[in-house]
Structures are given as C-alpha cells and as structure tokens.
Amino acid sequence: MNNGVLDSNNLNGGQKLAVKYFSVAVILFVAQILFGLVTALQYIIPELFFEVLDFSVARTVHINALVIWLLFGFMGAVYWLLEDEAGVETVGLKLGNLAFWVFTLAVTIVVLVYLFVQVGPGDDTTRWLINEGREYIEAPRWADIGIVICILVFFYNAAATFMKGSWSGISGVLILDLVALAGLYLAGMFYTTNISVDQFWWWWVIHLWVEATWEVLVGCIMAWGLIKLLGVRRQIVTTWLYIEVALMFGSGILGLGHHYFWIGTPEYWFTIGGFFSALEPIPLVAMVVHALYDSGVHKFKAANHPAMAWLIAHTFGNFFGAGVFGFMHTLPQINLYTHGTQWSASHGHLSFFGAYATIVIAVFYIAVQQWRGGVWMSGDLPGNGWKWKWSLALLNIGVLGMTMAMLVAGYEQSFIERAIEGSTWSGYFAAQMHPWFIQGMNWRMVFGIVTAAGTVLLVWDLLTIGKGEKRTRQEVS
Amino acid sequence: MIDPVEMQNFFMAFFSGAMVIMLGALYALLLAWGRIKSSPAFVVAAYITYVLLTVFVLVLADTMNFEGFWNLITAVMLVGYLLAPHGIWILSRDTHTHEQEPSSIQS
Structure with missing residues (x-):
C-alpha cells in the first residue's frame, strides 16, 4: 500500500x-x-x-x-x-x-x-x-x-x-439484473411506423431500465456499500436486498402502466398503472427505515464519511425524488394535466440525482479512498473536510432548488396550458409567458449555477481528498 | 372512464398525493424510533401520523374522483400503509437479532 x-x-x-x-x-x-x-x-x-x-x-x-x-x-x-x-x-x-x-x-x-x-x-x-x-x-x-x-x-x-x-446473494441479484439491463435495451432498437407501438416499446427502455433494473443495481451497490462502510453483516443486507428487489420488481414492472395512459394503449392501463404506481413508493419507504436503522445500530461510525453522507443523501433523494415527486402526479386523474410539463422535469431532476447520481458519487469516494492506499476518511479530516461537506450541500441545495423552481413552473403549465386552455397552441404560449413560468425558469438558472459550483467543488475534492494522508482507514464492524 | 381532477381541486390533489407518501414514511420512522427507544410517546405520535395519513388518503380519493375499483385501491392503500411499517420493523429487528455488538433495541 x-x-x-x-x-x-x-x-x-x-x-x-x-x-x-x-x-x-x-x-x-x-x-x-x-x-x-x-x-x-x-x-x-x-x-x-x-x-x-x-x-x-x-x-x-x-x-x-x-x-x-x-x-x-x-x-x-x-x-x-x-x-x-x-x-x-x-x-x-x-x-x-x-x-x-x-x-x-x-x-x-x-x-x-x-x-x-x-x-x-x-x-x-x-x-x-x-x-x-x-x-x-x-x-x-x-x-x-x-x-x-x-x-x-x-x-x-x-x-x-x-x-x-x-457467489453471494449480492452477486446473484446483480447478475440476473445485468441480463435484464442488456436485454431491455434491445426493446428500443427496432423501428415501427406506428407511433403508439413505437412508444410502447420505447417505454420499456426508459421506464424498466430506470425504475426496475437501475433501482436493483443501486440496491446491490447500496448493500455492498453498507457492508464496507458500516460493517453491516452480509446476512442482513442480503435479506433486505431480496425484499427490496421483490418489492421493486413487484411494483416497478407494471408501474410501467403510468406511461401508457396517453399513448393510445387500451384503457385498462389506467387501472394497472394507477394501482402499481401507488405501490412503487413502498420499497423506497422500506429503504429509508432500513438505512437509518443500520446507521443507528452502528452509531454512524463509518469508514468513509463522505461516501456515507452520499449514501444517506441517496436514501432520502430516492424517496423524495422518485417516491414523493413521482406519486403526487402519477395517477391518471392528475397526470392528464402534468405529463410532459416542467412538472415531469422537476420529478426527473430530483429522482435521477437522488436515486442514482448520489450513489455513484458515494462509490467515487470509496474508490478514491482505496486508490490512495486505504487512507483515513472518517472524522477529523484536514480543514474539517470542508470541500466534501460544501460540495454535498451545494449539490443537494442546487438540485432541490431547481426541482422546486420547475415544480412552480410545471404547476402553472398544468393549470393554464392544460386545464384551462385545453392543450392548445394559445394555451402553450399563455403558459410560457406567465410570470410564474418565467420566474421559475430564472430560479432554475440560479440553482443550476449553485449545482455547477457544487460539481466543481466535488471534482476538486475527489482529486485532493486523502492526499498526503498517512492514517489508515477506520476499522468498522 | 376516469374523471380528471376538477380545477378547484388542483392543489389539494397534488398536495395530498405528496402528503400520503411523506406521512407514510414518517409513520414508519416514528414507529421504528419509538420501539428502538422504547418510547410510547413516539409510538403514539406514529399513530397520530397514521390518522393524518388517513385524512390525506381520503382527500386524495375525493379530489381524484375515485370510484368503483379505485375505492378498493384506497382501502388497500390504507391497510398497506398501516401494516407495512410493522413488517419493516419486524424485518429490521429480526435481521439484527444476532448482531454482535450490544444494542439498545428492544424486542
């Protein structure tokens, strides 16, 4: 080393x-x-x-x-x-x-x-x-x-x-998931002249990748991360992984139905999509409780504080971005007005950041720690670890701010363009020129800059954290 | 056919949807925390949260014009949110039963 x-x-x-x-x-x-x-x-x-x-x-x-x-x-x-x-x-x-x-x-x-x-x-x-x-x-x-x-x-x-x-429980789930990951991409690779049929298969890639295979993949990474960072017993994380995978596939596969509301597919998708979309937040709730339970049991004693902080950000980001922001506009009665507006973008930004970007960043920190020889990355870092703390704060505040700005704009679009004006061209322009929309876009820009500042700080921190550190990583059990 | 949300119910439809998920998580967390700390106050708070959750589920059902099968979904949602946190708690407790380090978790 x-x-x-x-x-x-x-x-x-x-x-x-x-x-x-x-x-x-x-x-x-x-x-x-x-x-x-x-x-x-x-x-x-x-x-x-x-x-x-x-x-x-x-x-x-x-x-x-x-x-x-x-x-x-x-x-x-x-x-x-x-x-x-x-x-x-x-x-x-x-x-x-x-x-x-x-x-x-x-x-x-x-x-x-x-x-x-x-x-x-x-x-x-x-x-x-x-x-x-x-x-x-x-x-x-x-x-x-x-x-x-x-x-x-x-x-x-x-x-x-x-x-x-x-083989382990984690590797078994991982390999089965990779089969789905490669296989589902094929659904987006053939062309049909019927737009409904085309969209039907296109959603297989977009939804099933993101809300099934990617969620399971990050479940595997999370399970492995909890073992490495907190010293959680393998049996515990494996049990939870099985449960979460069952819940995710159980709700996520037919949750696909919420994308089939308005593309010309039969009406029964309203019921299927609505019902399974209502179930989709359950694994996310379970994940929040489980992650906090494990962290509490291990008294938040972690081998890598930045990575642990990002894993916690992942747990909450996944819950709020995918769970709360997803469910509140997913039922067809309201999705009629919201789909394709800034509301969708608002949900997309928070859920992609919360569910995926956060956990990948956590792995970056785990990698940097080992790359520098398994150095100390717990408390008492030089400068009190201000770079990782500020980048964590700026990125989370930035994305959350963008999400709220787009939520305001999306709400206005749903109301004026869709509900009042009935999705007409004049409605589109009326919504685009409304002060709420314009202010929403301005605030999105402001928080985008905050996010960019957090990204710069993150890259700087990844390149420098642990540099010259002689202490070895904290042991966890 | 499903009746879309009325314009005057727009805000409550969104808001109640968000509150259902957030109160569902809060109920699960308070229940788990109350049992970890053996604190009846947290458990009571958890059940108060569940009552609030029920109110928002009913508001959601009303503003979303739930009828027929959709009312069944409402009932399933209420039962699911009541029982799921207990299941999550039991799993959390039992999977940690053989944890080596001493823990304050009560059974």
Whole structure:
C-alpha cells in the first residue's frame, strides 16, 4: 500500500478498470452540468446559440450525458466490487479494457456528431449514423449495437468472475439484473411506423431500465456499500436486498402502466398503472427505515464519511425524488394535466440525482479512498473536510432548488396550458409567458449555477481528498 | 372512464398525493424510533401520523374522483400503509437479532 498518493498498485485488476470508468463518468457529469446550464439559459434567452447549438441539441447532450455517465458509474461500481465479492481475479479483463475504450470512443463520436452534424435528412442514414430520434436514447443505431456489445462484455466479465469464484446473494441479484439491463435495451432498437407501438416499446427502455433494473443495481451497490462502510453483516443486507428487489420488481414492472395512459394503449392501463404506481413508493419507504436503522445500530461510525453522507443523501433523494415527486402526479386523474410539463422535469431532476447520481458519487469516494492506499476518511479530516461537506450541500441545495423552481413552473403549465386552455397552441404560449413560468425558469438558472459550483467543488475534492494522508482507514464492524 | 381532477381541486390533489407518501414514511420512522427507544410517546405520535395519513388518503380519493375499483385501491392503500411499517420493523429487528455488538433495541 502506498498511502496518500493516487497509485494503481493500491488497486486490483477490476478496480483499475473501474477507475477508468469513473474518470469518464466524472467528465460526462461535468458535460451534463454544462449543457444543462446552456439549456436553462435558453429558457431565459431563447435566441441564445440559435442555429448553432439549438435547445433540442443541447438538451439531447444534457440528458444523454446523464444517462451515459450514470451507466459508466454503475459499470465502474460493479468492476470495483467484482474481485472483492467473487474472491478471484476478474475474468476477461483484457476484453473488458477493450470494451471500455470502444465504449468511450463511441460515446465521444456520438457526442461530436450531435454537436457538429446535429440533424440529417430523416431517412435510414440519419437513423444509423446521426440520431435515432427517440427521446433520451437518441444514439444512432451503430452506437446502439456497440452499447449492447459492450454491456454483454461487461456481463461476461461479471458472470464469468463469479462463476470462477464464489457467489453471494449480492452477486446473484446483480447478475440476473445485468441480463435484464442488456436485454431491455434491445426493446428500443427496432423501428415501427406506428407511433403508439413505437412508444410502447420505447417505454420499456426508459421506464424498466430506470425504475426496475437501475433501482436493483443501486440496491446491490447500496448493500455492498453498507457492508464496507458500516460493517453491516452480509446476512442482513442480503435479506433486505431480496425484499427490496421483490418489492421493486413487484411494483416497478407494471408501474410501467403510468406511461401508457396517453399513448393510445387500451384503457385498462389506467387501472394497472394507477394501482402499481401507488405501490412503487413502498420499497423506497422500506429503504429509508432500513438505512437509518443500520446507521443507528452502528452509531454512524463509518469508514468513509463522505461516501456515507452520499449514501444517506441517496436514501432520502430516492424517496423524495422518485417516491414523493413521482406519486403526487402519477395517477391518471392528475397526470392528464402534468405529463410532459416542467412538472415531469422537476420529478426527473430530483429522482435521477437522488436515486442514482448520489450513489455513484458515494462509490467515487470509496474508490478514491482505496486508490490512495486505504487512507483515513472518517472524522477529523484536514480543514474539517470542508470541500466534501460544501460540495454535498451545494449539490443537494442546487438540485432541490431547481426541482422546486420547475415544480412552480410545471404547476402553472398544468393549470393554464392544460386545464384551462385545453392543450392548445394559445394555451402553450399563455403558459410560457406567465410570470410564474418565467420566474421559475430564472430560479432554475440560479440553482443550476449553485449545482455547477457544487460539481466543481466535488471534482476538486475527489482529486485532493486523502492526499498526503498517512492514517489508515477506520476499522468498522 | 376516469374523471380528471376538477380545477378547484388542483392543489389539494397534488398536495395530498405528496402528503400520503411523506406521512407514510414518517409513520414508519416514528414507529421504528419509538420501539428502538422504547418510547410510547413516539409510538403514539406514529399513530397520530397514521390518522393524518388517513385524512390525506381520503382527500386524495375525493379530489381524484375515485370510484368503483379505485375505492378498493384506497382501502388497500390504507391497510398497506398501516401494516407495512410493522413488517419493516419486524424485518429490521429480526435481521439484527444476532448482531454482535450490544444494542439498545428492544424486542
């Protein structure tokens, strides 16, 4: 161990690959924030970058960067815990490294094409080479195929390593989840001329990835994180993982129905979507109680305070973002007015941050600690750990502020554009020009800047925390 | 067919939906905390929270124009929110039964 310096000799093979994924994830996170600021500014100054970097392009990059940085973060997290869980070296590491470079190169090309080519004639060439046109998964078809191949390599690395080594409850759930992760992406890869049918399958990727496979994936990471950070017994976290997975799949799969209300699918989806959406917050409530229970039992004595703080932020963020902000506009009686407004964006921002960004950031801190030789990251850090505390505060306040600003704007849109004006063009413009909407967009910009400041501080902290630290990590049991 | 929310009920429909989830979590937390600390006051507070939760579920059902099958969902929601925290508590307690370090958790 080489304490206090970033040294690859402190890492095993899987972890060396993981830090590559984490590095790209951080770069994409910064890109997501930058393009988010541009889009936020375009709401205030609509002519900004007109025909140079149109809102549609900037928004595409903003959201795609989010999806991909989280995916890189999750993949890195799995590579990080792989050898630790399996007890053997990662199988097929060279292939895994190759897949990483291919994936990174593909993402780079896709982003450059988004930025510099932007649009095509709208035929097969466009779909294969420029932009597939499906919101959130705009990557052209060649990149889609590449993503699936890279995920399959990732799956092979993980599954083969566990098969060679030992299985655990966490690894079993993880591998089954990765099958779903790779398989579901295929649902967004075929084209139909019927928009209802197209949307039907598109939601399989958007909803089932996010509200089923990603939730389970972060459940696995959370379980492993609680063992590492608090010293919680494996039997406890595994039991909870099974319960949470059962609840998540039990409610999340048919919770898909809340996306089928208005796309031309049969009326029974109102009932199915409404009922299962009402169940979806239950695993999130269970998770809050469980995480606090474990933390309390272990008297909040953790081996890595920044990571532990981010895990707690994850628990609450997941509950408020996905649970509270999801349920309050998910039933069809009200969703008729709210879907596709800033209300959805408000829910999206808090839930993606709370459920996913937070836990990936927690893993970043776990990784940095080991990368610096397993150094001390509990209390009594130099400067009282002001950088991680301030970045945690700024990022959470920033995202929460943006969420509330968009909530106000979304409420106004739902009321004026949808309920009063009946979704007409005049209603659309009336809502866009309403003072609540304009003020909401201004406040969103302000809190976006706060979020950006928190991101800068986070990156700075990740690069410097533990530097020169000679104490070794606090033992937990 | 489902009747959309009336315009005058807009705010209460959103607000009651949010309160159902937040009070559901608060009820679970107060119940767990009350039992960890063996404090009847917290347990009583938990049940008061549940009563408030019931009020907001009923407001939600009213403002969302629940009828027929949707009333069944309301009943299931109320029973579920009442019992689920007990289940969560039992799981939390039992999974920690063999914890090595001494704990103040009461059975």
